[in-house]
Each structure stands twice: as structure tokens, then as C-alpha cells.
Amino acid sequence: KLMKVFVTRRIPQEGMKILSAAGVCEVSLWDSDEPLPRSELLKGVQGVHGLLCMLSDKIDAEVLDAAGPNLKVISTLSVGFDHLAVDEIKQRGIRVGYTPNVLTDATAELTVALLLATARRLPEGVEEVKNGGWSSWKPLWLCGYGLSGSTVGIIGLGRIGLAIAKRLMPFGVKRLLYSGRTAKSQANEVNGEFVPMDTLVSMSDFIVVSCSLTPETQGLCDKTFFSKMKNTAVFVNSSRGAVVNQEDLYEALSSGQIAAAGLDVTTPEPLPANHPLLTLKNCVVLPHIGSATYSTRGTMSALAAQNLLAGVQGTAMPSELTL
Ligand code: GLV
Ligand code: GLV
Numbered sequence: 645k646l647m648k649v650f651v652t653r654r655i656p657q658e659g660m661k662i663l664s665a666a667g668v669c670e671v672s673l674w675d676s677d678e679p680l681p682r683s684e685l686l687k688g689v690q691g692v693h694g695l696l697c698m699l700s701d702k703i704d705a706e707v708l709d710a711a712g713p714n715l716k717v718i719s720t721l722s723v724g725f726d727h728l729a730v731d732e733i734k735q736r737g738i739r740v741g742y743t744p745n746v747l748t749d750a751t752a753e754l755t756v757a758l759l760l761a762t763a764r765r766l767p768e769g770v771e772e773v774k775n776g777g778w779s780s781w782k783p784l785w786l787c788g789y790g791l792s793g794s795t796v797g798i799i800g801l802g803r804i805g806l807a808i809a810k811r812l813m814p815f816g817v818k819r820l821l822y823s824g825r826t827a828k829s830q831a832n833e834v835n836g837e838f839v840p841m842d843t844l845v846s847m848s849d850f851i852v853v854s855c856s857l858t859p860e861t862q863g864l865c866d867k868t869f870f871s872k873m874k875n876t877a878v879f880v881n882s883s884r885g886a887v888v889n890q891e892d893l894y895e896a897l898s899s900g901q902i903a904a905a906g907l908d909v910t911t912p913e914p915l916p917a918n919h920p921l922l923t924l925k926n927c928v929v930l931p932h933i934g935s936a937t938y939s940t941r942g943t944m945s946a947l948a949a950q951n952l953l954a955g956v957q958g959t960a961m962p963s964e965l966t967l
Contacts, residue, residue, distance in 0.1 A: 646670040647956040648714070649694035652680055652701050655721060656938075659696075659945030666953050669694065686710040694719065694956040696948055697727075700913070704729040708736060717955020721948045723747055723804075723935075726857040726884060730967055740965040741951025743944045744803065747935035752807035754908060754934045755882040759812075759850060762906030762928045763878045764788040789849065789878055789903060792816035797848030799864075800855025800883065801828050801836060808852055809834040821848060824855060845872040850880065857884035865889065870896035878904045882934050885911035894920050897927055908934050 647669040651660075654677055663671050674680040674688060679700050689695055689711040697703060699722040708715065708729075718733060719741035733740060761767060765788045772778050772786070796812055798805045801822040809820055813834055820836045822828075827838035845851065851873065855861050865879070866889040873879070879902055881888055890911065896902045904926040910919075913932055921927050935944060947962055954961040 647693040648672070648691060649696065649952060649956065650674075650688045650692045651696040652685060652688070653677070653698050653721075655696070655948070656942045656945035658942040659721075659949035662946055662949040663953065668953065669956060689715070693717070694952045696721065696952050698722070699724055699727050702727050703733070705732045708732060708738070716958070717741060717952060717961075719948045719952040719955060721944055724856060724884060725965060726886075730965075734967065739955050739961065741948065741955060741961050741963055742965045743947045743951075744963055746943045746947055747940050748803045748807045750937045750940040751804050751882060751934035752811055754930075754936070755804075755808050755852060755854070755880060756811045758882065758906040758908055758928065758930060759852065759878065759880045760791075762880060762904050763790070763850070765904075765925075767928050768925055789876060790815075791850070793818050794849040795819040795821060795847050796850045796852065797821040797823070797839075797844035798836070799841070799844065799851065799853045800824050800861075801831055802854065802856070804882075805852070805854035806830055806834065808854060809836060812850075819847075842872060845869055846874070848877060849874065850878050853879075853881040853883050853887055855883055855887065857886050861887050863887070863889050865893065867892040867895065870901055873902045875900060876903050878902075878906070880906045882908040885909040885913065890921060893927075894924070897921075897924050904928070906930075908932055 649669045649671050651671060651673045653674055685701060689707055691712055691714055693714045694717045696719045703718060715738055717739045723742055723744045725742055765786050769786050794817055796817050798809055801824055820834050821839045821844045822836045823839055823841045823844045864887050870892055893905060897905055906928040908930045909932050951961045951963055
């Protein structure tokens with residue numbers, strides 16, 4: 645008898661091919677690029693053995709109840725899992741698959757691109773070229789900040805944080821600081837110095853947030869945090885929006901407390917087009933595209949499909965989330 649699985653969005657064909665080739669499941673797909681309404685999620689999961697979801701789908705007790713007792717596996721097309729009520733899920737004996745490692749390089753590249761674009765004011769420059777604001781070469785115009793000789797602070801030196809550090813060091817970074825729960829042995833690959841958060845915040849010319857969203861990191865970057873940063877420092881976040889208190893960030897950016905911010909993640913997503921942060925020239929906001937290369941999304945899709953298949957069949961998953 646075929647296992648029922650529900651896929652909550654169109655995903656790259658790599659994953660769909662794996663699901664159909666396996667011949668063990670009957671796939672129903674929310675066949676759209678747009679998120680499905682909550683009511684459709686609650687309907688779609690009814691009686692399924694497996695669920696393949698996105699980071700924009702909140703999987704909580706209500707969804708698990710709607711799915712019922714058949715549900716064996718939740719496979720998310722993401723490395724982050726803050727959208728999953730993991731305790732509820734584990735309590736019910738449901739396994740979780742996710743996509744670490746395969747998106748590390750793409751996310752690190754995007755983070756470096758965002759850091760440089762923010763520090764060197766690329767979006768502002770592009771805008772001036774288009775709107776006629778480029779009147780001549782000007783010694784004082786569109787100056788920003790460079791990495792050479794700088795101190796970089798990375799909050800969360802995990803897989804992605806380390807990959808970011810490795811890419812930044814060749815720009816001539818002088819000191820690489822990091823903070824988090826514990827010192828990491830892999831930090832020696834980038835001469836990273838484990839320091840208290842306060843030290844990192846006050847000494848860094850660039851602060852990169854690369855930690856996961858947990859109760860401890862929620863709202864970590866707040867008024868107090870920004871008040872300790874240098875006025876010339878650039879703040880970059882490619883983890884989760886909720887690590888940042890956005891009202892406090894707006895205040896810090898508009899008052900000149902900090903130089904600039906680059907965000908690939910916000911709360912909510914999408915950020916409404918009239919949001920105050922979008923009125924600021926020194927804030928560069930991207931639409932959560934850290935892992936968005938063709939190749940990486942294809943690989944994520946394949947991995948999420950393999951995790952799902954292993955989950956419904958009760959075999960070893962390529963990437964199981966164990967907590
Ligand atoms: C993206 O943010 C992910 O968690 O994969
Ligand atoms: C995510 O993959 C991380 O550990 O940084």
C-alpha cells in the first residue's frame with residue numbers, strides 16, 4: 645500500500661523525480677510558487693504519512709492534530725527549524741529531516757555579497773546611476789567601509805558562520821572574533837578568537853549574525869546591543885529576522901548609532917513595502933535568498949525528498965534532525 649505524502653509547494657524537479665521514482669508514495673502537491681493558506685495546509689496533511697514543508701509553514705500541534713496518527717516524518721526544505729514545534733513533534737514520535745551542509749556555501753557567499761553591498765553602498769550607487777544623481781566623480785561621494793585591516797565579529801560560528809569567516813579572511817581582515825555558547829575547535833581554521841558577546845559587539849567593524857533562532861537568541865540584537873556598537877560599524881544578518889529587534893535597529897540606523905545594516909531575513913517575511921526600515925538608505929534588505937542558487941536549491945530538494953522517503957519507510961535518513 646502506498647504511503648501518502650504532502651508537499652506544500654512547487655520544489656525543484658530533482659526532489660519530485662526522486663519521490664516518483666521510488667514508487668512507494670502517493671504524492672499530493674500544493675502546485676504553486678506561493679505559500680498555501682493555513683486552511684489548505686490543515687486539509688492537505690489529513691491522514692498523510694509524510695510532510696515535505698517550507699520554512700514559511702508553521703508546523704505546530706494544530707497541524708500535527710490535523711494530520712493524525714499516520715504521520716511519521718516531517719521533512720523541511722531548510723536548515724533552519726524554528727518553524728517546527730520540535731518538542732511536540734518529538735513527543736509524538738515523528739522524525740524530522742532538514743537540509744544542513746548542502747546550503748552552507750551558497751548562504752556564506754550571499755552573506756559576503758550582502759556585507760560588501762551594504763558596506764560599499766552598492767544599492768545606493770545603482771540607484772543614483774539610474775535616477776540622474778551621478779553628476780561627476782566626487783571625492784566625498786558614496787564612501788563606505790572596507791574589510792582590509794578590519795575586525796569582524798561573527799555571532800554563531802557554526803557551519804555557515806565558519807564558511808563566512810573563511811571567505812572574509814582573504815579580504816585582509818585583521819581580527820576575527822566570534823561568540824556563542826562555547827568555543828569551537830574549528831575556529832583555529834580562521835584564527836577566530838572566542839570572546840564574550842559584549843567584547844565582540846564593541847570591538848567589531850563588521851558584525852555578522854549567523855546563529856540559529858532559539859529562545860536565547862530571540863531579540864538578541866536590541867537597543868543595548870546596538871548602543872555598544874561602533875558608529876562606523878556595519879551589521880549583517882542572514883540567520884533569522886527574530887534575532888533582531890527591528891524597532892531598535894531602525895532607531896540605531898536612523899540616529900547614526902551604527903553605520904549600516906544588511907538583512908537577508910526580517911520579521912515578518914515578506915517585510916511590508918511601507919516598513920520604516922525600507923525608507924533608510926543605510927539599510928539593505930534582501931528577500932531571504934541565502935540558499936538561492938539553482939544548484940543548491942536542486943540539491944536541497946533532492947535531500948528533502950530522500951529524508952521524506954527514509955522517514956515514511958522507517959530507514960536511515962541522510963540528514964535527520966536529532967535533538
Ligand atoms: C534558510 O533560511 C534555511 O533555513 O534553509
Ligand atoms: C547551519 O548550517 C549552521 O550550523 O551554521
